[in-house]
Amino acid sequence: MSHDLFEAAKAAMAKAYAPYSKFPVGAALRTEDGRIFTGANVEVASYPEGWCAETTALGHYIMAGGGRITEIAVIAERTAKCSPCGGCRQRLAEFCRPETRLYLCDNAGVVETVTMGEMLPYAFQGDMLK
Numbered sequence: 001m002s003h004d005l006f007e008a009a010k011a012a013m014a015k016a017y018a019p020y021s022k023f024p025v026g027a028a029l030r031t032e033d034g035r036i037f038t039g040a041n042v043e044v045a046s047y048p049e050g051w052c053a054e055t056t057a058l059g060h061y062i063m064a065g066g067g068r069i070t071e072i073a074v075i076a077e078r079t080a081k082c083s084p085c086g087g088c089r090q091r092l093a094e095f096c097r098p099e100t101r102l103y104l105c106d107n108a109g110v111v112e113t114v115t116m117g118e119m120l121p122y123a124f125q126g127d128m129l130k
């Protein structure tokens with residue numbers, strides 16, 4: 001991964017609205033044409049109504065026209081490896097291939113690289129609805 005995706009995720013994390021958990025998270029997605037979309041987690045006083053950094057990033061990506069996602073970086077200030085939650089894995093899988101790489105980062109850079117297929121094996125997929 002080039003450094004810019006990590007830096008984008010880190011910059012996004014700085015914009016997190018996480019007054020309740022105090023657990024800021026940042027995510028950055030890269031599309032095959034090189035665009036980067038970022039997001040941070042957004043919390044709500046009614047706790048279940050908040051949403052994750054990955055979901056914010058997907059919203060930006062969709063509103064910009066989508067495209068194929070090639071790489072994803074996720075970072076959280078307070079843990080060395082922030083692994084996307086189950087809901088976000090399903091949302092990310094909607095727009096990724098099994099070989100899409102996910103970079104789990106800490107404040108210094110990438111700690112571990114995994115693929116979408118490893119993150120969400122046996123994913124429920126849209127073609128199952130046919």
Ligand SMILES: O=c1ccn([C@H]2C[C@H](O)[C@@H](CO)O2)c(=O)[nH]1
Binds near residue numbers: 025042053
């Ligand atoms: O991959 C993750 C995991 C957690 N969170 C957020 C949700 C909540 O605001 C906070 C604590 O769970 O972290 C994310 O944004 N992404």
Ligand SMILES: [Zn+2]
Binds near residue numbers: 053054085086087089
């Ligand atoms: Zn999530």
